[in-house]
Amino acid sequence: MNRRILMGALLAGAVAMGFTAAAEAAYPERPITVVVPWGAGGGTDATARIVASLMEKELGVPVNVVNRTGGSGVVGHSAIATAEPDGYTIGMITVEIGMMHWQGLTDLNWESYTPLALYNEDPPGVNVRADSKWQTLAELMEDIKAAPPGAMKASGTGQGGIWHVALGGMLQAAGLAADHVQWVPSQGAAPGLQDLVAGGIDLVTCSVPEAKALIDAGKVRSLAVMSAERNPAFPDVPTLKEAAGIEFTVGAWRGLAGPKGLPEEVTGVLVPLLEKIHGMDEFKEFMNQRGFGMVYKPPAEFAAFMAERDAAFGGIMKGLGLAQ
Amino acid sequence: MRVNDALLGLVLILGAAAVAFQAQAFPDLPGQGFGPSLMPTLIAAGLAGCGAALVVGGLRRRDGPWITPGAWTRRPGQILDVALVLGGMVAVILLWQRLGFVILATGLTGLLISRFRGGHVVGSFAIAVVAVLTIDWAFRHLLLVPLPQGPLTGLYW
Amino acid sequence: MDALLAGAALVLAPDNLLVMLLAGAFGLFVGGMPGLTATMATALLVPVTFFMPPVPAISAIVTATAMAIFAGDLPGALLRIPGTPASAAYVEDAFRMTQKGEAETVLGAGLVFSVIGGLVGAVILALLAPTLAEFALGFSSFEYFWLALFGLSCAVFISTGSPAKGLVSVLIGLLLATVGIDTTAGHPRFTFGSVELLGGVSFIPAMIGIFAISEVLRWVTGPRAAAHITRQFGNVFRGQWALFRRYKVNVARSAVVGTGIGVLPGAGADIAAWVTYALAKRFSKEPEKFGTGHVEGVVDAGTANNASLGGAWVPAMVFGIPGDSITAIVIGVLYMKNMNPGPTLMLNQPELLYAVFVTFFVANLLLLPLGWVAIKLYRRILEVPREVLMPIILVFCMVGAFAINNSVFGIGIMLVLGVLGWFMEENGFPVAPAILGLVLGELIEHNFITSMIKADGRLLGFFERPVAAVLGVVTLLVWTWVVVGKVRQVWQDSGPRRSAA
Incomplete structure (x- = not known):
C-alpha cells in the first residue's frame, strides 16, 4: 500500500515537473543554429564547435554549427544580423565586424547585434625570419624608419585584415605613417609565414598560436607581442612597450551574438549559460591546448569594447587608405 | 540551340567591353599603379580578341542562319518539359525557406517523373516521396546539412 | 626505421583497423554524393575524433579522404556529376565510356589506379618527407605564380575543337573567379550589390551546374531514346592488368607528379588531376581520343589525385602549414590532441608522422575491397529508368549545391551555370577549360598581384629567384610552343577553306 502511494506520488511529481518544465522552458524548444562566418577547421570554427557542444549538453536541444563563409566574413556576419531574433539563430562574430564597414563592404557594425559574450582575444606578434639581422624590435623599428616608404614588405593576412590594421596601428603609434611598410596581402597567416620563410617578405604580423609551429622549428623569430602583458607560452617575447616603447595594443577577438533585438527570455538563458561554459574545465583545456587567449566580457562590457575598438580601427584604416 | 559564331563573337565583344568598363572603376592598391582592375581587364582583352576571331570566322563561313533553334523547340511537349525543369528549380530557390526541402522536392520530382513517364501520377509521387525522404534523412542526419523543413518543422524526424 | 615500425604497429592495431573500416565506408558514402567533398567528410569526422586517441583520429580522417576521392569517380562516371572536384578533370571521358557500355572498365580503372597512386604516394612520402617539406617551404608567390600559369596551359591540352572557343571557355572560368571580394585589395568586384556574391562563385555549385545540370537539360531537350543498359555488368577487375601494362609509364609519371603537387601548400588533388590529365594527353600516342571516352586520362588523373592526398600532410605535420583544406582541419585536430604540429612533433613523436604514411598505405589497400563493394552498389543506378533518375538527380544536385x-x-x-554550360556545349565550346579557369583563377591572380607588390612592379622580379627563374622559363617555353602550334593549326585549317571559297 505504502509503496503504491509512494509510486503514485513519484509519478504525479514527475508529471507535474514535466508540465512545469514544459511551461517554463519556452526557450529553447527546438534546435539552435550557430552561424560561423569562417571556414570549417579554422580557429573560429573550432571554438564555435566546442561552445556549441557544451551548449547542447546544458540545454538538451541540438546546437548545430553552420559555416557561412565568403566575402571576407561579410556573408556570415550578415546572415547572423538578418536572422529572425527568436534565439534559434545566433552566431560567432569576430573582430572584422569593426573593420569591414569602414571599407564600405557592408553597413553592418557592432550595433547590428545583440552581444552575448566575448570569450577570446589573441594579440599579434611581430615575426621575422630566424636568419634575419633583426634581433630586437628596436633594431627592426630603426631600419623601418630609415627605409623609404614602401621599401619594407610585410604580410600575414589579406588587405585590410586584422593583422594589416595591427601593423598600421603599431607604425602610427611609433610616429610613422600607417602605410610606411608595404602590405603584401596573403590568404591567412600560414601562407604569409610561408612567404616569410621563403624569403619573399621582411616581417609578418600574426597571432602567436598561428606562428608557434614555425617559431618552434627555428624558422621564425618573434620580436614582440602587441598586448599589455607577455604571452605565458612565450615568456621571453617582450611587449611592444617593453621592446620599443610603443604604446599600442590590439587583438583579434571572437564572441557570440544574436541578431539585434533578442528578447529577454532568450538572453536570460544564454548569457548565464555562456558565462558558465567559459568557466568549465573542458572549455579551458581546449582553449589552452590551441593556445587561444581566454577573456570574458558580459554583454554590456562586450558592447563597450566593440565600440571602443571600432573607433580606434577607423583612425588606423583611414591612415592605411583602406577606409572610404 | 545553335547560334552563329559571328553573332556569338559580337556578344562576347560587347560583354568584354562591359567587363572592362566596370573594371576601370576599381581602385588601385594603395601605393601601387595596379590593383583589382588588372586581371578583369586582361580577361576582357582576351575575350574581345577571341570574339573578333569568332566574328571573322563566322562571317567567312556564313554557313547557316544566325540562330538555329534545337529540334525540341518544335515539339510543344518538350518545350513544356524544359519550362517545368527550369521553372521548377526557380520555384524551389524562391520558396526554399518558406516551404522547406521535403515539400518542394517531392512536388518537383513527383511532377517531373509523372510527366516524363507520361502519366502514372500516384506511382510517380510515391517514388518521389520515398526518394526525397531518404535524401532528406541522409543529408540532415548523417551529413548534418541544415535542410529547411518549412511548415513541417518538428513534424518529422 | 624504428619510427616507421612503431608507426606501423600503431596503425595495425585491431581497434584502429576497425575505425579505418568504418571511416572508409563513411568516406565512400560522402564522396559518392555530388557536392560533398573530401574536405566535408573530414569536417564531419572532427566531432567524432574528439573522443579518440591521436592515431585512430588521424587514421579515420586519412581513410575517409582517400575513399572519398575515389568515390567521387562513381557519380562522375555513371551520371556525369563529379562527386568531388578531384574527379572533374576526367568526368567527360568516364561518362562517355559508361555510355559506350564500358562502365565496369572505367570504374575498375578508377579503383585500381587510385589504389596504385595512393600506395606509391605513401611510399614516396615515407622516404622523403622531411626533404620534401623543406623544398615546399621555399616556394614564395613568384614560384606559385609560374606554377599556376603552367597549370593554366593545361587548358589548351584538355580543350577540344576550335582553339578560340577553348580560350573563351578558359577566360569565362577566370572571369567567374574574379567575382566577389578580391583577395588582394579586398575590393568587391562584379557583385551588383549582392551580399551573397561577395563570397564569389563557389566552385562546387558551379561544377555541379556545368556538368550535371547541363546533362539533365541535354536529356530533356534531346530525343530521349530509351537507351536502357540491360546487359550484364561485368567484372570490374577484368582487363585492369592489361591497362596497367599498357600505361605503366603514365602511372609512374602521374604518381610522382601527383605526390609533388600534393606537397605544395595550396595545390591539392583537383589540380593534380588536371595537370596529369593534360600531361597524359600531351604524351599520348592517341591524343585525339581524349574527351571521347578514352581510359588513358582516367588512369593518369585517377592515379594522381589519390597520390596527392598524402603529400599535403607533409608541410602540415612538419611545419604546421596546411597543404590543403583537409590538412587545415587536421592541424586543428592535432592541436586538440595536444600534439602541436611542427618539428618538435617530428623530434618527439616521429612515429606519428610515419603512422600517417602507413595509414595511407593500409587505407589504399582497404580501398580495393570497399571500393569494389561501392561499385557493386552504385551501379544499380544504371538500372533505374532515366525518366525516374533524371528528376532525382536534379534533387541531388540542388542539395549538393546547397550543402557547400x-x-x-x-x-x-x-x-x-547549368544553363550556361548547356548553351556552351550546344555551340561547340568545351566546358572543362572553364572549370580549370575557375580553379586556378584566384591562385594566378593572387600570386601575380602579390609578386608585383613585392617586386615594386618590376616584371624582372619574377625571374630573380633561382627556382622561379627555372619555372618561369619553362612555363614561357611551354606557352610559346602552345601558341605557335595553335596558330599553325588555325593556319592549316583555314588554308584549304579559303582556297575553296
Missing part, C-alpha cells in the same frame, strides 16, 4: 555553404544561393549559381 548552406545557402540557397548555391542552387542559383548551379542553375545559371
Whole structure:
C-alpha cells in the first residue's frame, strides 16, 4: 500500500515537473543554429564547435554549427544580423565586424547585434625570419624608419585584415605613417609565414598560436607581442612597450551574438549559460591546448569594447587608405 | 540551340567591353599603379580578341542562319518539359525557406517523373516521396546539412 | 626505421583497423554524393575524433579522404556529376565510356589506379618527407605564380575543337573567379550589390551546374531514346592488368607528379588531376581520343589525385602549414590532441608522422575491397529508368549545391551555370577549360598581384629567384610552343577553306 502511494506520488511529481518544465522552458524548444562566418577547421570554427557542444549538453536541444563563409566574413556576419531574433539563430562574430564597414563592404557594425559574450582575444606578434639581422624590435623599428616608404614588405593576412590594421596601428603609434611598410596581402597567416620563410617578405604580423609551429622549428623569430602583458607560452617575447616603447595594443577577438533585438527570455538563458561554459574545465583545456587567449566580457562590457575598438580601427584604416 | 559564331563573337565583344568598363572603376592598391582592375581587364582583352576571331570566322563561313533553334523547340511537349525543369528549380530557390526541402522536392520530382513517364501520377509521387525522404534523412542526419523543413518543422524526424 | 615500425604497429592495431573500416565506408558514402567533398567528410569526422586517441583520429580522417576521392569517380562516371572536384578533370571521358557500355572498365580503372597512386604516394612520402617539406617551404608567390600559369596551359591540352572557343571557355572560368571580394585589395568586384556574391562563385555549385545540370537539360531537350543498359555488368577487375601494362609509364609519371603537387601548400588533388590529365594527353600516342571516352586520362588523373592526398600532410605535420583544406582541419585536430604540429612533433613523436604514411598505405589497400563493394552498389543506378533518375538527380544536385555553404544561393549559381554550360556545349565550346579557369583563377591572380607588390612592379622580379627563374622559363617555353602550334593549326585549317571559297 505504502509503496503504491509512494509510486503514485513519484509519478504525479514527475508529471507535474514535466508540465512545469514544459511551461517554463519556452526557450529553447527546438534546435539552435550557430552561424560561423569562417571556414570549417579554422580557429573560429573550432571554438564555435566546442561552445556549441557544451551548449547542447546544458540545454538538451541540438546546437548545430553552420559555416557561412565568403566575402571576407561579410556573408556570415550578415546572415547572423538578418536572422529572425527568436534565439534559434545566433552566431560567432569576430573582430572584422569593426573593420569591414569602414571599407564600405557592408553597413553592418557592432550595433547590428545583440552581444552575448566575448570569450577570446589573441594579440599579434611581430615575426621575422630566424636568419634575419633583426634581433630586437628596436633594431627592426630603426631600419623601418630609415627605409623609404614602401621599401619594407610585410604580410600575414589579406588587405585590410586584422593583422594589416595591427601593423598600421603599431607604425602610427611609433610616429610613422600607417602605410610606411608595404602590405603584401596573403590568404591567412600560414601562407604569409610561408612567404616569410621563403624569403619573399621582411616581417609578418600574426597571432602567436598561428606562428608557434614555425617559431618552434627555428624558422621564425618573434620580436614582440602587441598586448599589455607577455604571452605565458612565450615568456621571453617582450611587449611592444617593453621592446620599443610603443604604446599600442590590439587583438583579434571572437564572441557570440544574436541578431539585434533578442528578447529577454532568450538572453536570460544564454548569457548565464555562456558565462558558465567559459568557466568549465573542458572549455579551458581546449582553449589552452590551441593556445587561444581566454577573456570574458558580459554583454554590456562586450558592447563597450566593440565600440571602443571600432573607433580606434577607423583612425588606423583611414591612415592605411583602406577606409572610404 | 545553335547560334552563329559571328553573332556569338559580337556578344562576347560587347560583354568584354562591359567587363572592362566596370573594371576601370576599381581602385588601385594603395601605393601601387595596379590593383583589382588588372586581371578583369586582361580577361576582357582576351575575350574581345577571341570574339573578333569568332566574328571573322563566322562571317567567312556564313554557313547557316544566325540562330538555329534545337529540334525540341518544335515539339510543344518538350518545350513544356524544359519550362517545368527550369521553372521548377526557380520555384524551389524562391520558396526554399518558406516551404522547406521535403515539400518542394517531392512536388518537383513527383511532377517531373509523372510527366516524363507520361502519366502514372500516384506511382510517380510515391517514388518521389520515398526518394526525397531518404535524401532528406541522409543529408540532415548523417551529413548534418541544415535542410529547411518549412511548415513541417518538428513534424518529422 | 624504428619510427616507421612503431608507426606501423600503431596503425595495425585491431581497434584502429576497425575505425579505418568504418571511416572508409563513411568516406565512400560522402564522396559518392555530388557536392560533398573530401574536405566535408573530414569536417564531419572532427566531432567524432574528439573522443579518440591521436592515431585512430588521424587514421579515420586519412581513410575517409582517400575513399572519398575515389568515390567521387562513381557519380562522375555513371551520371556525369563529379562527386568531388578531384574527379572533374576526367568526368567527360568516364561518362562517355559508361555510355559506350564500358562502365565496369572505367570504374575498375578508377579503383585500381587510385589504389596504385595512393600506395606509391605513401611510399614516396615515407622516404622523403622531411626533404620534401623543406623544398615546399621555399616556394614564395613568384614560384606559385609560374606554377599556376603552367597549370593554366593545361587548358589548351584538355580543350577540344576550335582553339578560340577553348580560350573563351578558359577566360569565362577566370572571369567567374574574379567575382566577389578580391583577395588582394579586398575590393568587391562584379557583385551588383549582392551580399551573397561577395563570397564569389563557389566552385562546387558551379561544377555541379556545368556538368550535371547541363546533362539533365541535354536529356530533356534531346530525343530521349530509351537507351536502357540491360546487359550484364561485368567484372570490374577484368582487363585492369592489361591497362596497367599498357600505361605503366603514365602511372609512374602521374604518381610522382601527383605526390609533388600534393606537397605544395595550396595545390591539392583537383589540380593534380588536371595537370596529369593534360600531361597524359600531351604524351599520348592517341591524343585525339581524349574527351571521347578514352581510359588513358582516367588512369593518369585517377592515379594522381589519390597520390596527392598524402603529400599535403607533409608541410602540415612538419611545419604546421596546411597543404590543403583537409590538412587545415587536421592541424586543428592535432592541436586538440595536444600534439602541436611542427618539428618538435617530428623530434618527439616521429612515429606519428610515419603512422600517417602507413595509414595511407593500409587505407589504399582497404580501398580495393570497399571500393569494389561501392561499385557493386552504385551501379544499380544504371538500372533505374532515366525518366525516374533524371528528376532525382536534379534533387541531388540542388542539395549538393546547397550543402557547400548552406545557402540557397548555391542552387542559383548551379542553375545559371547549368544553363550556361548547356548553351556552351550546344555551340561547340568545351566546358572543362572553364572549370580549370575557375580553379586556378584566384591562385594566378593572387600570386601575380602579390609578386608585383613585392617586386615594386618590376616584371624582372619574377625571374630573380633561382627556382622561379627555372619555372618561369619553362612555363614561357611551354606557352610559346602552345601558341605557335595553335596558330599553325588555325593556319592549316583555314588554308584549304579559303582556297575553296
